[in-house]
Amino acid sequence: MSDAAAEKAIDLSSSEYYINRELSHLQFNIRVLEQALDDSYPLLERLFFLCIFSKNLDEFYEVRVANLTQQLTFAREQTGADGMHPQQVLSSIHALCSATVERQYEILNDTLLPALEKENIHFLRRADWSEDQRSWVRAYFEDSIQPLISPIGLDPSHPFPRLVNKSLNFIVALEGKDAFGRETGLALIPAPRSLPRIIRVPDDITKGGDNFIFLSSMIHEYADELFPGMTVKGCYQFRVTRNADLEIDHDDTADLASALEDELHSRNFGEEMRLEVADNCPEELANFLLKQFTLDTTDLYRVNGPVNLGRLIEVISQISRPDLQYTPFTPGLPKNINFNKSIFESIRDKDTLLLHPFESFTPVVDLLREAAKDPNVRAIKQTLYRTGAKSEIVNALVDAARNGKEVTVVIELRARFDEEENLYLANRLQEAGAVVVYGVVGYKTHAKMMLIVRKEGDKYKRYVHLGTGNYHAGNARAYTDYSFLTGDDSIGEDVHKVFQQLTGMGEALRIKKLFHAPFTLHKKLIELVDRERSHAEAGKPSLIRMKANGLTEPKLIRALYKASQAGVKVELIIRGMCCLRPGVEGVSENIRVRSIIGRFLEHSRVYYFLNNGKDEIYAGSADLMERNLLRRVETAFPIETSKLKERMKSELEVYMLDNCQAWDLQPDGSYIRAQPAEGEDMVKAQAILLETLAASSS
Structure with missing residues (x-):
């Protein structure tokens, strides 16, 4: 069979050539988490990456997992180009998230907290409080926490309340009878939402450095005082993540602003998606919570530390240690x-x-x-x-x-x-x-x-x-x-x-120079990809470079596969989710996909085509995804002057040369971090651009 016949025999719509977008999205979050282990970053910036991973994962559950769950609930299953059923995707998400969240807490407990301790930055555990610190905590509890807390005993007249999305709560096991003779054994303590989750300890009662105590530690310490005459047998923190994606029926909405205001009130009380509990929470209490939230054991995450690591980001602004942060510029x-x-x-x-x-x-x-x-x-x-x-x-x-x-x-x-x-x-x-x-x-x-x-x-x-x-x-x-x-x-x-x-x-x-979604952008991008393929087939120079936050649109992916089959070199800088599978024999050997994760969030969208030496470059607002190309108003604008073209080409080139902060996508959907070869200079794209374009750093 000839090469041309072999190419025709390959079905480029086959699910084997596509990566699931949700699992690819998770891979991006994992790359963010891995930055917390990179000792080339200042220590507080590594803590920042750990916190951002938490925030990203929260949103992933609030939106993406919620969407998949609703598909199953309402029998609206949608199978993408990758062919995975939503139930399969959810199972894979739970397995991957379970392992990654465990790794996140290991990074915190085994790497970051000890490193912070060495830098005289302390998160004080209850067992380590000095007498002065314990007295201060008691006063803070009595003055600032206790007046705001409303403990909730659980009995037939006090059913399990509707808890706010991502709020900090405690389930308490009690022994004894209250003033009314009730003996239910269970209560809840919702942490006041107006209070900070991490409190700085006054310098005059510490031995120096930066010292912090978690709000959860204070509530744990004095939980028994919230239930006078009863014995607290256990107090365990937990939080639930809910569906926070707003749904508006556009066909039945006369006033979008009013409809949106109404929906915003319900965002905090959407359907439950995930339960996080302290790892020492007894199984019967964890199962009780799962039942209240109508969740399965696969939706349960036991964590060795605070249930919301995203809130650790609050301490960074309270620590004056320029040596542990990026150099200003x-x-x-x-x-x-x-x-x-x-x-x-x-x-x-x-x-x-x-x-x-x-x-x-x-x-x-x-x-x-x-x-x-x-x-x-x-x-x-x-x-x-x-x-x-x-x-x-x-x-x-x-x-x-x-x-x-x-x-x-x-x-x-x-x-x-x-x-x-x-x-x-x-x-x-x-x-x-x-x-x-x-x-x-x-x-x-x-x-x-x-x-x-x-x-x-x-x-x-x-x-x-x-x-x-x-x-x-x-x-x-x-x-x-x-x-x-x-x-x-x-x-x-x-x-x-x-x-x-x-x-x-x-x-x-009719628009002359701009590409405009949802009308022309998708069509024009495919036409430009096809033109490069035609050049390659005619033996002319060809090259495609695209930079975006995501690549998921199947028709564009198939066009890139065809270009690769024709010999076009395709270089893709895709920060987040990418459904294209590079390096597949007969399909995408000529396609390279990399993700840059560094000090700055890569967000620019650029589409470059060699065009037989007559370069065409467009930049715009659209990622290479169905929603952007087909269901949004987007624009892409041409870069036409030769000087600006050369500049943008060189800036794209430096991303392709990065061998420190680049992650290369493998055919199986995993990513491998680029490493300088022996004797090779280190190349960090963002550092080079900072040195080249910024006025100064100090």
Whole structure:
């Protein structure tokens, strides 16, 4: 059989060529956890990675496991390209999570806590409290904890309460009778949600260093005082994780904001997904809790430590140890922008590309601030997805509206876990006089666009900012994202048309330069992949490089498989979930997939095609996933000037050369961390970009 015939004989839709997206997502979380063991990071940053793993896993259960469970509950099972039934996926998740959570607590107890002890940072156990510390804890308990606690005895008139999602609680085994003669034997202590979970001990009652006590330790110590006259036989912490994904029936919703406000109230009391208990909790009590939450033993996690390690992140800001944290740096500023003049002059005829956080987000904010005050600016249009409660961007939009500009803001109310904040921002902007719309029903607005219309002479000139990340100054210091500032007339017209479609109604408008989901982006990306395949088949140079947070869309994956079969070299930098299986003989030998995990969260989306030496590069807001390409409003913008193309190509190249913080995806779905070969220099992409682009570090 010829090679061509063999390729035709391979069914690229076969489930064997696809990795399950949920299990791939878990692999990303595991890579995050592994950073806690990397002693090349400062110690407090390693603790940070451990905490982030906890927070990521919480969200994974709140959203992804919840979705799979609901599919089974309502007989709506969906089998993806990988062919795994939801029940199979859940079984694999439980097995993988069980082993990984156990490893997480081993890392905490056996590695991080001893290392912190050596640095004079202590988490004091009850058995180690000095007399002075014990007296202080008692006073804190009596003054700050006991007045807020409402212990709940469990009996027929006090049924098991509905506990808040991820809240800290204790189940207490009691002996004796209370004042009313009841002898139930069980009670609950919900920890006050207003109190910190970790309390710093005053320096004057310690022997120096940083000393902390867990709230749970204080409640354990004095639990018996909450049940006078009775004997506490055991007190065990636990928490339950619930379905926190909001469901809104768009077909039966007249007012999205009102419907969302109603749903937010119920988020804390969704269906139970996971139970975490202290590892010394007796089996009969753990089974009692499982029964109350209608959970199975596979949903139970026994942990050797606090049930919510994510809250450990609170202590990092309370410890002043610069030697145990990343060296601060000052983001760079673009040389082509003259900050002593109008920013409009700088970007009118010359495109500006910024890579955050190595380069500052300030020019984006400054552009909007200047527009808010400039008497020649007549209109500003902006999309907001995740922005932040104290956003400088929102402040500038409010100022612009109050200054009489025509301000239109498309706020995506359904940005998961930011819904409440976005409702607040929407109200604030409306009160200032801005026109606020919520995008298109059924399609999240995920595009990152700013359009400024300025009167120059007798004409209107459009200025545009397009980005791969959110308009969030905090994220711009922690996420890698591109910003693109331009006065290009065609791009300005395209962005204007996208806003027309978002705020008005009508047929899809013809757009010249941008790719636009859900209309053209998916189709165009596949066309560009197919073009590289055609070049390879014709013996011409070919190369595809794509960088994104996720790759799951089956049609695009099949197009990449076909390109690989034709000999195209395909290099994919996919931070998180990836359903493509690289290195499969006859299918994907020419495809390499790597994930970069480092100081900054890789978030930029870039699509590069060699195009027989006539490079084409696009950056945008969309990951390579079904939801982004088919069910969201997204934009991808071209990088057209040769200087900016060369720059972006070199920045992609450094990610492919990384041999320290890169993880290479294997055909079986596992990842192997890259290591420098003997005698080879260490290459850390983020460190190189920081050195190259940032103004300084100190």
